[in-house]
Amino acid sequence: MEDLSVVMRERIQKAEALEQEGVTLYPNGYEVPHHIKDLVEASQGRSAQELEAAQSVSYTIAGRIIAIRSFGKSIFMHLVDADGKLQLYLQQNHLGKELYALAKKLDIGDIVRVSGPLFLTRTEELTLAVKGLVLLNKNLRPLPEKYHGLKDVEVRYRQRYVDLIVNEDVRETFRKRARIVQTIREFLSVRGFLEVETPMMQAVPGGATAKPFKTHHNALDMDLYLRIAPELYLKRLLVGGFERVFELNRNFRNEGISTQHNPEFTMVEFYQAYATYQDLMTLTEELFVAVAEAVNGGSLQVEYQGQVIDLTPPWKRYSLMDAVVELGRVPRSSLEDPKEIVQVAKSLGVPVERFEGHGKLLTKIFDEVVEPQLTQPTFISHYPLEVSPLSRKNDADPTVTDRFELFMVGREMANAFSELNDPRDQRERFSAQLEARRAGDEEAHYMDDDYLRALEYGMPPAAGEGIGIDRMVMLFTDSPSIRDVILFPHLRPEKKI
Incomplete structure (x- = not known):
C-alpha cells in the first residue's frame, strides 16, 4: 500500500x-x-x-x-x-x-x-x-486497501472500529452476541428471575477461586477489589427474601490471556431458592436450546470449527471420578490412593504444589486427560470438596459436592452447584481456604465475615449457576478465539514504530 x-x-x-x-x-x-x-x-x-x-x-x-x-x-x-x-x-x-x-x-x-x-x-x-x-x-x-484488506489479526483486535467497517461478518458476530444476551434475559425473566445489580468493586473478593485486581479508594482510604464473581452478593439477596435472581455483567480476574481467557469477561449468574444442582442441569439444557432456536435458525446442530455439536437434550452426565476412570483411562485405585495420585499427576506432567490435596490433584488430572475430549455437551458432577468451597456436601459422600460443570468443544461453559447454606460449615471452609492462601495459593478464597453473618440469618436451600457469555458466543458464532467475540479485548501495549 x-x-x-x-x-x-x-x-x-x-x-x-x-x-x-x-x-x-x-x-x-x-x-x-x-x-x-x-x-x-x-x-x-x-x-x-x-x-x-x-x-x-x-x-x-x-x-x-x-x-x-x-x-x-x-x-x-x-x-x-x-x-x-x-x-x-x-x-x-x-x-x-x-x-x-x-x-x-x-x-x-x-x-x-x-x-x-x-x-x-x-x-x-x-x-x-x-x-x-x-x-x-x-x-x-x-x-485498508481493496476494502477487505484488514487481515492482520492483532490490528483487527486493536483497531476494532476499522475491523467493523470492513468486515460484515464481524458486525454480524456482535449482532448475534446481542441477540444471545437478549434471549438469556428473556428466558430467565419469564421464569420469574429478577435481574439485579451488585457491586463491581468489593472490599472482600469472593465467589470464585481466582486472583483479583486490586485498587484503592482515596476518600475511604481502603483497598478494593474488582469482583471475580457476583456470587456472594446474589446469595445475600436470597437471604433477603428474593427467591430467583440473576445478574448479567462483567467479572475481572488477574490471570493469563489466551484464546479462551480475557481478564475482563461477561457472565450470567442466577440463583434459585428451593432448587438443586440437578434442577439446574435441566434448566441449562433448556437455556441453550432457547439460544440455539433464537440465533441458529432453530437448529440444535451447531457447527464449531469443523465439528457438529448436537445440543439436543438430554446431555451426557458423568461424575468427575468416573470421567477420569472411563474417559481418561486412569485406574480408580491409583486415583483413590493419596500417594499414588501424586505419581499419576507427575507422570502426566501436571505440576504438584505443596498446598494441594487429593481433591485438587484429581481435578487437575481431569483437566489434563478428560476435558479436551468433551466435545459434545457433557455435565461433570461431584467435584471434590477441596475445590468447591461454596458448594453443598453430597449426602451420600461428603468428600464430594453437589456441583457440576458443563463442558463443550473441550472447554468449560458453565459452573453450578447446590449452595452451602450451613454457616458453621462455610466458616470452616473459609478457614481452610485461608490456610491455603497462607501456604501460597493465590487463588484461594478470602474470608468474608459479612457473608457468614448473612448465612447466620438463614438462606433457604438453593442452587446457583454461572455461564460464560463470551464462550457461549464463541460457540454460536464459530469463533476460535475469545477475542473474536469481545469488541475491545485486552492486548499487550502497542509497539511504537
Missing part, C-alpha cells in the same frame, strides 16, 4: 480545499429517515418497470462509501450502513454541476447523505439514483 503518511497528507489537503470552497466537512442536524434495509424491503418483488413508474418516490439514506467507479459524466458508488449495502448512481444531469463536482472529490471512507428514487440496472442490481447529496464526514485516514 502507498505510504500512509503521503495518502493522509493528500486527504488533508483535499479537505482543506473543500473547506475553502465553502463545503462544511463535519455538519450535523441532517435527518436520515430511511435505512438500506427499508429500500430493499420496499423494492422486494417489484420489476424494473414498476420501479421506473415510481420515480416520484424518493428515499434518503446515509452511510459510508466503500467503493467508487467513475465513468466520465457518471459515477457508481457502494454505500453501507448498519444494515446493508446499496449501489448509488450519480450523474451530473441529476445532481447539477456543483454537487457533481463535490461527488467527484469524494473518497472511499467518506460518510454521505444521499436521496433519490430506486431503479434496477441491466444486471438487476438495486440502485439509488442520487438527486441530493450532503457530505457528513470527510475521511482523513484511508481504509
Whole structure:
C-alpha cells in the first residue's frame, strides 16, 4: 500500500480545499429517515418497470462509501450502513454541476447523505439514483486497501472500529452476541428471575477461586477489589427474601490471556431458592436450546470449527471420578490412593504444589486427560470438596459436592452447584481456604465475615449457576478465539514504530 503518511497528507489537503470552497466537512442536524434495509424491503418483488413508474418516490439514506467507479459524466458508488449495502448512481444531469463536482472529490471512507428514487440496472442490481447529496464526514485516514484488506489479526483486535467497517461478518458476530444476551434475559425473566445489580468493586473478593485486581479508594482510604464473581452478593439477596435472581455483567480476574481467557469477561449468574444442582442441569439444557432456536435458525446442530455439536437434550452426565476412570483411562485405585495420585499427576506432567490435596490433584488430572475430549455437551458432577468451597456436601459422600460443570468443544461453559447454606460449615471452609492462601495459593478464597453473618440469618436451600457469555458466543458464532467475540479485548501495549 502507498505510504500512509503521503495518502493522509493528500486527504488533508483535499479537505482543506473543500473547506475553502465553502463545503462544511463535519455538519450535523441532517435527518436520515430511511435505512438500506427499508429500500430493499420496499423494492422486494417489484420489476424494473414498476420501479421506473415510481420515480416520484424518493428515499434518503446515509452511510459510508466503500467503493467508487467513475465513468466520465457518471459515477457508481457502494454505500453501507448498519444494515446493508446499496449501489448509488450519480450523474451530473441529476445532481447539477456543483454537487457533481463535490461527488467527484469524494473518497472511499467518506460518510454521505444521499436521496433519490430506486431503479434496477441491466444486471438487476438495486440502485439509488442520487438527486441530493450532503457530505457528513470527510475521511482523513484511508481504509485498508481493496476494502477487505484488514487481515492482520492483532490490528483487527486493536483497531476494532476499522475491523467493523470492513468486515460484515464481524458486525454480524456482535449482532448475534446481542441477540444471545437478549434471549438469556428473556428466558430467565419469564421464569420469574429478577435481574439485579451488585457491586463491581468489593472490599472482600469472593465467589470464585481466582486472583483479583486490586485498587484503592482515596476518600475511604481502603483497598478494593474488582469482583471475580457476583456470587456472594446474589446469595445475600436470597437471604433477603428474593427467591430467583440473576445478574448479567462483567467479572475481572488477574490471570493469563489466551484464546479462551480475557481478564475482563461477561457472565450470567442466577440463583434459585428451593432448587438443586440437578434442577439446574435441566434448566441449562433448556437455556441453550432457547439460544440455539433464537440465533441458529432453530437448529440444535451447531457447527464449531469443523465439528457438529448436537445440543439436543438430554446431555451426557458423568461424575468427575468416573470421567477420569472411563474417559481418561486412569485406574480408580491409583486415583483413590493419596500417594499414588501424586505419581499419576507427575507422570502426566501436571505440576504438584505443596498446598494441594487429593481433591485438587484429581481435578487437575481431569483437566489434563478428560476435558479436551468433551466435545459434545457433557455435565461433570461431584467435584471434590477441596475445590468447591461454596458448594453443598453430597449426602451420600461428603468428600464430594453437589456441583457440576458443563463442558463443550473441550472447554468449560458453565459452573453450578447446590449452595452451602450451613454457616458453621462455610466458616470452616473459609478457614481452610485461608490456610491455603497462607501456604501460597493465590487463588484461594478470602474470608468474608459479612457473608457468614448473612448465612447466620438463614438462606433457604438453593442452587446457583454461572455461564460464560463470551464462550457461549464463541460457540454460536464459530469463533476460535475469545477475542473474536469481545469488541475491545485486552492486548499487550502497542509497539511504537
